[in-house]
Amino acid sequence: MNTVVDWRKSVALTGTVVKFLSVAMLVPLVVALVYGEDVGVFGVSIVGTVLLGLAVEQLDPGTELREREALLFVALTWFVVAVVGAVPYVLAGWGTASTLADPVNALFESMSGFSTTGATVMGEIGTDRHSHAIMMWRQVTQWLGGMGIIVLMVAILPELAVNGAQLISEEAPGPTLEKLTPRISETARILWQAYFAFTVLLAVLLYGLHLAGYAPNMDLYNSVAHAFSTLPTGGFSTKPASIAAFSAAVQWVIIPFMVVAGTNFALFWYLFDGEVRTVFEDTEFRAYAGATAVFTAVLFGLLFSGAAPALANGGTTEGAFANALRQAAFQVGSLMNSTGYATSDFAQWEAHSQLVLLLVMFVGGSAGSTGGGIKVVRWLIVLKTLRRELFHASHPDAVRPVRLGDVVVDEEAIRGVVGFTLLYLLVFGFAAVFIALDATRVGIPLTPMEAVGASLAAIGNIGPAFGRLGPFGSYLMLPDTTKVVMILLMWAGRLEIITVLVVFTRSFWQR
Amino acid sequence: MNTVVDWRKSVALTGTVVKFLSVAMLVPLVVALVYGEDVGVFGVSIVGTVLLGLAVEQLDPGTELREREALLFVALTWFVVAVVGAVPYVLAGWGTASTLADPVNALFESMSGFSTTGATVMGEIGTDRHSHAIMMWRQVTQWLGGMGIIVLMVAILPELAVNGAQLISEEAPGPTLEKLTPRISETARILWQAYFAFTVLLAVLLYGLHLAGYAPNMDLYNSVAHAFSTLPTGGFSTKPASIAAFSAAVQWVIIPFMVVAGTNFALFWYLFDGEVRTVFEDTEFRAYAGATAVFTAVLFGLLFSGAAPALANGGTTEGAFANALRQAAFQVGSLMNSTGYATSDFAQWEAHSQLVLLLVMFVGGSAGSTGGGIKVVRWLIVLKTLRRELFHASHPDAVRPVRLGDVVVDEEAIRGVVGFTLLYLLVFGFAAVFIALDATRVGIPLTPMEAVGASLAAIGNIGPAFGRLGPFGSYLMLPDTTKVVMILLMWAGRLEIITVLVVFTRSFWQR
C-alpha cells in the first residue's frame, strides 16, 4: 500500500511505545510489593499493556517512517498512552469511593500526567486514601511525559520545522541531528542523560535532607516521587498541600531544580565541558533567568508587604523576610516554566500577587527543556519581530533581520513563531470562554479568574489555576464536557498545538 | 534645515487642522444661540483655537510632507485636537459641579470623542445637567473623529504600508491614490460623501419618526446628535440611558446605520453604481455580515430564553420575541464594530450573554469604515494564515499564497497583519492587568470583567465595558493614572497602535 499517509506505520510505532509503557508500570508494581499492597492492578495492567502493544505492533508495514507518519505517531501516541495509563486508575478505583473509577476522571488524571500538566481530579490526595503504587504511578506518568517531550522537541519537531521548532535544534550542541528515523537521535540521548542525572540528584538530595533530620516526612518514597515530577515540570505531588507539606529546606532545594527543568538541557552539556561562558551568553537563558529574577523581586515585594497573611503555611521557623523570599522564588520558579508546585495556596493571596502570577504563567519554559507554554525563545522572537515592525513603519524600505544572539532567525521560523503565539492566545481565549459558559450551564459559575486560569493551566501544561481551581483545589467539580475540553487542551498544548490540529485537517491525508 | 524628520512640517500641519477645528465649534455655538445659552464658552474657544492654529501654522518650512512627517502629523494631530477639544469642557465646567472641570476628565472625554470611543467620565449626562451646546460638542467631536479616520485609513496609512494597511486601498475603487500630499485624496473625498450622506439620512429618518409620533423624545436636536455619533461608530449619547432612552422604532432604525458605519464605505460606491453583486461578493463584507448574523442569533437565543429579565427597558410594547431580537441585533451591531450604544444595561445580563458580547467586542469593524478594533479583514487574514501554517506542517515544501477573494495577499502585508493582531492582544492584556492593579491600589477593586472590559473598550475604541463600567455606568470612579492610560489606549488604538508607538522610537528620528 503506497498511500500518502500510511497510518499503519504510525499506529504500529505507537504499539511499540505502549509495549514499553508496561516496563514503566514495573515501578508501581515494585512499590506495591514493598508496601504489601494489591499487585493485581498493575499485574493486570502490565500484561494487558504488553499484549496490546505487541498486537498493534504487528500492523507495521515495514516501510520507512515518513514525516507525516511521524506527526501522526506523535499525536496518536500521547493520546493512546494517556488512555492506557488511565487503566490502573480505573482498576484500582473499581468499587471504591475513588473519583478515578470514573473513566473521564481517570483519563483526565492520566493525560494530566503524561502531558506534565499536573492538574488533578483525584479528590482526596495521599497515600492514606490511595495505594502507594497508584500515587507513584501518577508521578511516573509525569516523568515519562518529560522524557517524551525531550525526544519530541529535539529530535522530531525540528525535523518537521513546525512552529519554528527548528530554532530549538540550532541551540542544540553535539552531533547534528540524523534524518528522522524510528531510532532516538543522539542529541535526545544526551539530553536524556542530563534529565536522568538531575532526577537522581534531586532524589538523593531530598532523601539526604530527610536522613539529616531537615525533612521529617520526605522519606525515600516521597523523595523519588517528587524527583519524578520536578524534572518534567510536572507538578503532581503525593500530598494534597503540594510542597507546602514539606519543610522550608525541601522547598529551597527544589527551587533550583525547577529552574533547571525549565532550562535548555543542552546548556548543561556545555557546563559539563567547562564552558560556563557559553551558558551565560545564551540569549534565551539570560532572558529566562532575568525574567525569573524580576518576577521574583516583584512578588517578594508584594508578599513582604503583606499580600499573603496566611504565609505561615509550611511550618517554617524562618523570619518574614526569608519566608517571603522563598515563597516568591518558589512560586515564580514553579509557575513560569509550567511546573505548578505550590508552597502556599496562592489562590488565597490578594489580587495583585495573583495577577503577577497570571503574567508569569504566560511565559513558559525554554526551548530544549521540559517546560510548557509559549516559551521564552518564542517571546524573544515575538518581541524582536514587533520591534522590527515598528522600525519598518518609519523605514519602509529597510531590510533588517531578526537576530537571536549572533544568529539570524530564518523568516519562515519567525512566521511559525508568531503564528504559534497568536494561535496559542486565541485557543486560550476561546477555551476560557467555553469553560466559563460550560460551568455556568451546569450551575457551577466560575469566577473569570477561575475560567481564565483553567484554560491557561491546561493549554500551558501548568496545572493549578486560581480560586477553587487553585493549587490546593481540584478540577473535580467541573462538568465532564469541560474535563474533556481540558484533556484536549493538555494534549494539544503539550504537542505545540499544531502537531495535534494538523492530524484533523483534510490536507494532512492528501498529497 | 534638512533633517531626517522635520517636525516643524508636522506641527504646522497640525496647526492647520486646529484652525479648522474652530469651524466645527460653530455647531455648538449655534446650538447655544438657539437655546439661549451662554455663548462665551464656545466664543472664547473658537477665537483661541483660530489664533493657536494660525500661530502654529507659521512654523511651516514650506517643504514637502514626507512619510515620517506624515506619521508624526497624524499622531500629533489626534492628541493636540483632543487637548484643544477639551477646553470647552473645562471652561463650561469652571466653578460648577461638572466633573469635566477637571482637566484629566476633560481630556478623557475629549479623547474619547475624537477617537470615536464613547467612554465617558461625564458623571451626570444630559441637557438638564449640561448645556445643549456642550452635549452637542461631545457628539461633534465624534463625527470629526470619524471623518479623520476615513482620511487616515484610505489616504495616509495605505501609503505608509503600516500594519498591512495597504489591503484597505486594494479594496478602494475610484482613481488610484495620489502620492501622499497635504491634499486629501480623491478616494477620501468619495468616502466622505457617503459618510455625510448617511449622517444626513439618519438624522432625517430619526426626526421623521419623531414627527410621525413614533419617537416622542427624538427631537431635531437629538436626531442630529445621534446621527453625529452613529456613523463614526462613536457611541456618545445625550441621554444617560443611551439608546434605551428612545422608542423601539428609533432603535430599529439605528441598527442598519450601525451596520453601515462598520462597512467599507467604498462598497457603497459600487452599490450606487448598481453593482450589487460586487458588494455581496466582497469577502470582508460577507464575513462581517455573517458574523453579525451568527452572533445575533446566538445572543437572541440566550436573551429569548431569559438571560436578561430586565429587558423591559426602552418602554416597548412589542412581544418578548421581537424585544429579544431587537436587543440582540442592536447590541451585536453596536459592539462588534465598536459603536458602543446600548438599548439595555447589558452589564446586568447573566454571564453567558456578557461573554458572548466580550467575544463580539474582539471583532472590530471593516477596513475602510469608521469601526475600530482588530477588524474583520485582519481576522480573515490571521485565520487563513494560521490555516496555512497548519497546511505547512504536513506539506513543508509547498508554497501556498493566502488569498482574499481573488487577490493574493502580499507576504509583507500578512506579516504586518499578524504582528498587529498580536501586538493588539498583548497591549490589551497588559493594560487590563495594569488597570486591575491600579484600581486595587486606590481601594476600588475591579472585577476581572471590569478590568478586561475597560482595557478592551479603550484600545478597541468601543466605549462601554462591563460591571460598573457598563453602558449605563461611567469611568469616573477610576484613578487618574488609569484614566491617563486609557487616554493613551484610545489614542493609540484609534491610530492602529503602531502609528503612535513609532513616534516614540529612536529610529524614527534617525536616518
Ligand SMILES: [K+]
Ligand atoms: K505542570
Ligand SMILES: [K+]
Ligand atoms: K465607540
